[in-house]
Structure formats: structure tokens, C-alpha cells
Amino acid sequence: MVNPRSSSSYRLLRFRFLNSPSISRLALILLGFSLFVFLLSQRQIAVFDRGPSFPEESTDLEGRLWGSASGYGYRPCVKPTRKYSAPQNQKHYLTVRSNGGLNQMRTGICDMVAVARMMNAVLVIPQLDKRSFWQDTSTFSDIFDESHFIKALESDVHIVSELPKEMESAPRARKHFTSWSSASFYEEMTQMWKDYEVIHVPKSDSRLANNDLPVDIQRLRCRAMYYALRFSNPIESLGKKLVERLKSHGPYITLHLRYEKDMLAFTGCTYGLTDTEAEELKIMRENTNHWKMKDINSTEQRLGGFCPLTPKEVSVFLHSMGYPSSTWIYVAAGEIYGGETYLSHLRSRFPNLVFKENLATVEELKEFSNHATQTAAIDYIISIESNVFVPSYTGNMARAAEGHRRFLGHRKTINPDRKGLVQLFNMLEKGELKEDANFSSLVIEMHKYRQGAPRKRYGSLPGSKGRDRFRTEESFYENPFPECICHANQH
Numbered sequence: 001m002v003n004p005r006s007s008s009s010y011r012l013l014r015f016r017f018l019n020s021p022s023i024s025r026l027a028l029i030l031l032g033f034s035l036f037v038f039l040l041s042q043r044q045i046a047v048f049d050r051g052p053s054f055p056e057e058s059t060d061l062e063g064r065l066w067g068s069a070s071g072y073g074y075r076p077c078v079k080p081t082r083k084y085s086a087p088q089n090q091k092h093y094l095t096v097r098s099n100g101g102l103n104q105m106r107t108g109i110c111d112m113v114a115v116a117r118m119m120n121a122v123l124v125i126p127q128l129d130k131r132s133f134w135q136d137t138s139t140f141s142d143i144f145d146e147s148h149f150i151k152a153l154e155s156d157v158h159i160v161s162e163l164p165k166e167m168e169s170a171p172r173a174r175k176h177f178t179s180w181s182s183a184s185f186y187e188e189m190t191q192m193w194k195d196y197e198v199i200h201v202p203k204s205d206s207r208l209a210n211n212d213l214p215v216d217i218q219r220l221r222c223r224a225m226y227y228a229l230r231f232s233n234p235i236e237s238l239g240k241k242l243v244e245r246l247k248s249h250g251p252y253i254t255l256h257l258r259y260e261k262d263m264l265a266f267t268g269c270t271y272g273l274t275d276t277e278a279e280e281l282k283i284m285r286e287n288t289n290h291w292k293m294k295d296i297n298s299t300e301q302r303l304g305g306f307c308p309l310t311p312k313e314v315s316v317f318l319h320s321m322g323y324p325s326s327t328w329i330y331v332a333a334g335e336i337y338g339g340e341t342y343l344s345h346l347r348s349r350f351p352n353l354v355f356k357e358n359l360a361t362v363e364e365l366k367e368f369s370n371h372a373t374q375t376a377a378i379d380y381i382i383s384i385e386s387n388v389f390v391p392s393y394t395g396n397m398a399r400a401a402e403g404h405r406r407f408l409g410h411r412k413t414i415n416p417d418r419k420g421l422v423q424l425f426n427m428l429e430k431g432e433l434k435e436d437a438n439f440s441s442l443v444i445e446m447h448k449y450r451q452g453a454p455r456k457r458y459g460s461l462p463g464s465k466g467r468d469r470f471r472t473e474e475s476f477y478e479n480p481f482p483e484c485i486c487h488a489n490q491h
């Protein structure tokens with residue numbers, strides 16, 4: 001399902017183009033170029049960092065609510081450059097343990113493909129994290145289509161299912177690569193091959209920089225992420241079935257509702273909860289050693305835009321954006337804190353609110369239950385295929401889904417301006433505003449440029465230094481523009 005046109009069809013297109021008579025080719029190039037310059041001057045395509053991207057193109061209501069305006073003329077570009085060659089002479093092996101939840105593992109795996117390429121190593125299919133919060137025993141091939149993964153990347157990196165028997169006693173190092181490392185770092189790491197034949201990487205998350213890597217490495221990351229790393233057949237097929245069920249009612253929204261107990265405890269967001277619940281979350285936070293922030297002022301946290309929207313806030317938001325109450329909303333989420341108590345407002349406004357448990361039969365879900373990573377993969381598929389994706393908070397899943405949707409043609413992703421919305425919500429609460437047409441236009445205006453239109457990936461926050469520079473950059477997989485998304489006039 002997440003398979004746009006294959007790269008071979010691009011090759012074909014390009015081949016035909018180069019064979020057309022040279023005069024018309026020149027005319028076409030000139031026309032294309034002047035059109036591009038014209039568009040650039042008209043709309044300032046992606047020339048700003050942190051500047052505006054374009055608003056949605058349609059003015060009619062249906063278009064405004066659902067349209068992704070045909071990708072704005074952008075399309076995936078993942079073909080290697082001319083100087084890229086097939087892997088050769090790979091004698092060394094990279095073994096990897098991927099840590100984190102589903103999307104942290106997915107991005108880590110794709111980064112390790114790029115690292116194996118830069119270090120000219122054979123990549124052994126990564127082991128997956130079984131100890132994290134997710135407590136999932138799934139293996140790589142439970143979640144991903146392993147043979148497709150190996151085959152799809154064969155002209156990039158040699159990948160094997162297991163470390164060959166004869167390598168088991170070979171000199172082996174265990175190496176924590178520095179986070180957000182550059183190509184030159186990995187170039188240097190190849191020195192390790194003088195002493196070792198196998199390098200084991202115990203952590204795969206954020207080992208590779210977002211920016212300033214060779215374009216062929218960036219495109220390899222995209223080929224890995226968007227073509228090679230498909231979900232396993234059982235996951236793909238249930239995901240597709242559920243998408244069809246949803247689409248049979250018309251366009252739908254996927255709401256990534258981060259309103260789980262651990263998320264609220266971690267962020268210290270207790271707005272709208274009872275004192276008992278607030279206390280329960282505080283105790284959970286204090287007892288979780290690896291959460292460093294213990295003393296959090298919930299009010300300040302919320303005013304700063306650092307809290308997940310509550311289900312009630314989401315319902316006010318979607319209603320104000322103009323979505324009719326008949327809209328089908330798929331909720332991609334873990335267990336909602338407080339359950340129906342906190343969902344009731346959202347459900348009363350949007351009665352067609354469904355979870356995978358409502359959409360799939362018990363039988364269909366049986367083989368995936370007790371595997372949080374696999375059910376998250378089903379949520380991921382439904383999120384990518386929805387007409388609109390709305391994350392109530394940031395996170396690995398929200399970032400990965402947003403980037404994937406950008407890649408597939410800038411499908412609409414509405415990123416709520418949590419800081420701005422909280423001010424409006426507070427004014428509603430104090431009676432300074434009413435939920436009327438004026439309120440609605442404030443909300444719509446606030447989100448005009450937050451709908452996933454094409455723009456260049458953001459750099460680091462101004463003033464950030466050292467490691468913080470990397471931490472504040474927009475992540476590569478959140479927006480693989482410009483390396484893997486090109487205008488139709490480019491190639």
C-alpha cells in the first residue's frame with residue numbers, strides 16, 4: 001500500500017525523454033525552467049528556513065477539508081546519482097540491535113542501512129528491542145517483509161539474515177556510535193576494520209545526522225524507509241482491509257491521540273483531570289527513574305504548548321476547522337487515560353469515532369494482540385492512508401507518519417498549534433470568546449500554514465549550540481525535502 005511508483009518506471013520516463021528529438025527537448029527544458037523560475041518567484045518555494053510554506057490551494061469547503069491538492073507538483077525522487085555504484089568487496093559485517101518503539105526502530109534500521117553502505121559492510125538483519133516499554137517479543141520478520149527488504153536494497157547494501165557461521169569467532173567489537181554523526185565520522189570508523197571483522201551496534205536510534213550528508217546517502221535512507229522496509233504480509237493485509245472499511249464511508253481522519261497514562265505522567269500535564277488522577281500521574285513520574293523531570297508545573301507546561309491536546313480540546317479543534325459531525329475519525333492510540341470519561345465529549349461531537357477494536361473483528365486482531373509493535377504498525381498504515389492525519393502531540397510516530405505522507409504527495413497533515421490553541425481555549429473557558437463562526441475563523445487562520453504543504457526541512461533553532469543544534473533540527477524522516485522530494489521539473 002505504501003508503494004508509490006517504482007523507481008524503474010522513473011527510469012523509463014527519463015529514458016524516453018532523453019531520446020526525443022533534441023530541439024523539442026531543448027524547448028521543453030527551457031519551458032520547464034522558465035516555469036520553475038516563475039513559480040519560484042510567485043510562491044517562494046521552500047527558500048525559507050522557518051518561513052511560511054504554502055497554504056492549502058483549494059478555496060471550496062471539500063477541498064479545504066480533505067484536499068492535498070495533488071501534491072503541489074512534487075514527487076518522490078530517490079534514484080541514485082550517476083556516480084553511485086553497486087556494493088563491492090564487502091568482507092566485514094555490521095550487526096545491530098534496534099532500540100525503542102516501532103518508529104524509532106524503523107528510522108534506526110534505515111539509518112543502519114546507510115551506515116553499512118558508508119562503512120562498506122554487510123548488514124545483518126537487525127535484532128529488535130524486546131526490553132523497552134513496549135515489551136514485545138516480535139522479531140524482524142514478524143513485523144517486516146524480510147526477503148523484500150533484502151532484495152529491494154541489493155544494489156545498495158548486501159544484507160543477510162544471520163551472521164555467517166564462520167564469522168562467529170571472528171574478531172568482533174561492540175561500538176556505540178556517537179549520535180547524529182556525519183559521513184566523515186563513519187569514514188573514520190572504517191579504520192576499525194583493520195582490527196575487527198564484525199562490529200556490533202547496540203543502539204540504532206539517531207546515530208546519523210539529519211543534514212549535510214551526501215545526497216546519495218539521503219536517498220538511500222528514503223529508499224530503505226519508503227520502499228524496502230515494508231510491513232509483513234499479515235500486517236499489510238489487515239491494514240489494507242481496515243483502510244478499505246474506513247474509506248467505504250468516504251474520506252476519513254486519522255487522529256493520533258496521545259492521551260495515554262505514561263505520556264501524561266511524563267509530560268506532567270494534568271489539565272482537566274481530577275486531583276486523584278493528577279496525584280496518580282505524579283507518583284508514576286516520581287517512580288520512573290529514567291524520566292529526569294520530576295517537578296513540573298502543569299499550567300506552565302500547557303501554556304507553553306508542551307501538553308498533548310485533551311480529547312475534548314481535539315473535538316473543539318476539529319469542529320472549528322470545519323469538519324462535520326458525520327466525519328469518520330480513526331483513533332490511532334494506546335489506551336486512553338480515563339477511557340470513555342475523557343472520550344465522551346469527542347464522541348458526542350463525532351459519533352463516528354472508531355478504534356481498531358471497533359473496526360476489526362476479534363478474530364482478525366487475535367494474532368496481533370500482545371504485540372504492541374504489530375498493532376502500532378496497523379495504526380501506522382491507517383495513518384498513512386487517511387485523507388487527513390492529525391497528531392495531538394509530537395513523537396516518533398507523528399514525525400514518521402508526517403514525513404511519509406509528505407513523501408507520498410503531501411497528503412494533508414494538520415499539526416495543531418498547541419500553544420496558540422491553548423490561549424483560545426482559555427478564552428473560551430473564561431467566556432471571553434464563544435465557539436462561533438468568528439472563533440472558527442481564528443482557528444482556521446492559525447492553521448493555514450500547518451497542513452503539510454511542501455517546504456524545506458527546518459534547520460536547528462536559532463541560538464542552539466553543540467548537541468542541542470542536532471536535537472532541535474527537524475528530523476530527516478519528518479520531512480525528506482529536498483533530497484527525496486523534487487519538483488516535477490527536476491529529476
Ligand SMILES: *[C@@H]1O[C@H](CO)[C@@H](O)[C@H](O)[C@H]1NC(C)=O
Pocket residue numbers: 297298299300
Ligand atoms: C504554576 O504556574 C502558574 C503560571 O505561571 C502559577 O500561577 C502557579 O502558581 C504555579 N503553580 C505552582 C504550584 O507553582
Ligand SMILES: *[C@@H]1O[C@H](CO)[C@@H](O)[C@H](O)[C@H]1NC(C)=O
Pocket residue numbers: 436437438
Ligand atoms: C464576529 O466578529 C465581528 C467583528 O469583530 C463582529 O462584528 C461580529 O458580531 C462577530 N460575530 C459573532 C457571531 O460574534
